[in-house]
Amino acid sequence: MAGQLRFTVEQVVWQEVPGEVSLAFTISGCPLRCKGCHSSAARNPSAGVPLTLEYLEARLNQYRGLISCVLFLGGEWQPEPLKKLLSLARAHNLKTCLYTGYEQVAPELMPHLTFLKTGPWIAELGGLDSAITNQRFIDLSTQENLNYKFHKPHRHQGVTHVAP
Ligand code: SF4
Structure with a gap:
């Protein structure tokens, strides 16, 4: 339905936004067609249930003090x-994040x-944890690029480094 978003998955995540505890919603209907998309369910616009302002408000009240960010995977x-x-998330003094497959958003x-x-x-280029990613x-x-925060630590002569 136009003017309303739907979501298929709601979960609290720790890694998608570095340093934040995020309430994440996977939004239905992604119009992109990335080869090897990990989330084909997310591409069906009628999948899932409506994400209304009332629903989000209730969840933010439930999670008050437990989360620091709201993450939208698409939308x-x-x-x-x-x-x-x-x-609405900002009005609850929360940070916000959007994962988009586009290079720019509205x-x-x-x-x-x-x-x-x-x-x-x-x-071939990998996700945010890849040194050669396009993302x-x-x-x-x-305006800081935080990709380095996704790079996995690796062992080198017994010392753990975070790859630059
Ligand atoms: S942007 Fe994400 S959800 Fe959309 S097609 Fe690409 S991989 Fe799939």
Whole structure:
């Protein structure tokens, strides 16, 4: 339905937004067609249940003091309802993050976002934990690229390093 987003998965996650405990929603209806998409269920626009402002408000009240961020995995293809959901999260003094497969999103979303992950899934280049990925995770308050925070620690002469 136009003007309303739906979601298939809701979960609390620790790794998708570095340093934050995020309530994450996988939004239905991604129009991109990345080869090897890990989330084919997310591409069906009628999958899942509606993500209304009332529902989000109730969840944010339940999670008060337990989460620091709300993460939307998709939804940018309907900027108006997403903007309202982001605004509600901000009104609860929470950070916000959007994972998009696009390189850019509607400008009206930007003031409501703390973090933005851009870029489609390209298997040969890998995700945010890959040094050669096409994807970028940006802290919009500083414009800093935080991809390095996703790189896995590796062992070198007995000392654990985080790859640059
Ligand atoms: S952006 Fe994500 S959900 Fe959409 S097609 Fe690409 S991998 Fe799948």
